[in-house]
Amino acid sequence: MQLGSIEAGGTKFVCAIGNEDYQTKDKVRIPTTTPEETLSKTIAYFKQFPELKAIAISSFGPIELRRNSPKYGYITNTPKPGWANTDFVGRLKQELDVPMYWTSDVNGSAYGEYVMSTLFNENINSLVYFTIGTGVGAGAIINGHFVGSLGHPEMGHVRLKRHPDDLDFAGICPFHGDCLEGLVSGPTFDARLGKPGKDVPLTDHVWDIMAYYVAQAALQVTLMMRPDKIVFGGGVVSEAFLKKVRHEFSELLNDYVNVGKLTDYIVMPSVKDNGSATLGDFALALNEYNK
């Protein structure tokens, strides 16, 4: 069976064809330019596969995913030039006659990690996936379904208790200053230290400060949702960083609730090379086809 995945990012689209075992059979990268050019190339790619049964799209946002909204399938008020108010699904539907599933980029990744966990027979029915890169976002699955009634989560913008050694940093979120994204996204390295994160060794105290904030995000999710697992992906995250996060999390939680073994609870993505969303999309496309 041929299933389609569109991982629509702000710099590139990753379009792929997979099968019902979630194996990628073909893949292409399309630079994100204008909506018309990018979506036309995307359509042309999938037109090569006449046996295609369904497509799942996990897109940068914000997006409208309430099916009863007239703007369902749109990228809505994104700051990305040219892309605000783009009828993504509508444009695809004009030329591709297959069922389509539409969700956020982080929801796609969350679903990929969820599917991987079930494939490995972990007893999982809830999972949260954070990405920490240029921005911070998260997708959540509870009882096998995505969380979000009024829209998709925007967990990057929660407020946090400030680290005592970081009180002078105002944060860089244009909307909220020192929300999670304003305190730990990739560009905060430049804002705090005048150099990119890749040039800041893990021995630098700023990594402890970041770990303190990321651990609070994990704590909020833990106390609010009690998920089975929290996955952290994105360019800022490494196993060495997560070790610090687990340490801070443990201090903050103070054994208040049991989350099991921390190295099984706060983890890196199990799908390598940022492939969680593509795998998730194949699974979501299969669900959509089977409906």
Next chain:
Amino acid sequence: MQLGSIEAGGTKFVCAIGNEDYQTKDKVRIPTTTPEETLSKTIAYFKQFPELKAIAISSFGPIELRRNSPKYGYITNTPKPGWANTDFVGRLKQELDVPMYWTSDVNGSAYGEYVMSTLFNENINSLVYFTIGTGVGAGAIINGHFVGSLGHPEMGHVRLKRHPDDLDFAGICPFHGDCLEGLVSGPTFDARLGKPGKDVPLTDHVWDIMAYYVAQAALQVTLMMRPDKIVFGGGVVSEAFLKKVRHEFSELLNDYVNVGKLTDYIVMPSVKDNGSATLGDFALALNEYNK
């Protein structure tokens, strides 16, 4: 039809009989003394109703609600003297041969408010209920189901950005100091001002500080779950206080996501006289009977 509700609180149990329209037909209050005495009186109460079809119990906690746990149905490590490790459901099952549904006190209240919303034809499928009283807790429903895979939420213990006029207050939570409960529960009035909350007029700046923290809890829930509605109950909460909370929430959210009209989104319980849990229990007992 006769349905039973047990609202098991730390100072009293409210046991009630209702019908399938969620109307209370009989009600009794039993002081919470020892487990044996309190549960015996509870059993004796329900034995008066031989037509009883099912009981739902919403209990103080922490409780074990994972059905695959050997401690399912227990109150677990509560600090309440004598009640740690109490087999609540097991004791009832010894003498009452009806289906029983077991959940946390705040889940019961959340379900009551959820049912009320659906009765009023609000298009609701997710709701969070906070209680702010002696402690702070919350129950959450997403897609019609309770949230919590590893256990029930413990939202009272999230960390928050501190209010600039409140930095000297260490908070009173014995586990976490300045978590939400440590900053806004009823006893914080005594800790901050040396007098109980009922003696502190709403013009006192402490109410603005409390509203700032409670608004952050609402913000966390909003950005993490995107529920349809957030209900605040408990002794600390009044409509005048929620007006302050809405103001702070609006400042913090900065229009980042749309939650609709704030007076419909952040609300007092629609069931009066703390009756949300009893109504929720009747609905949960009916679900259990219909299974």
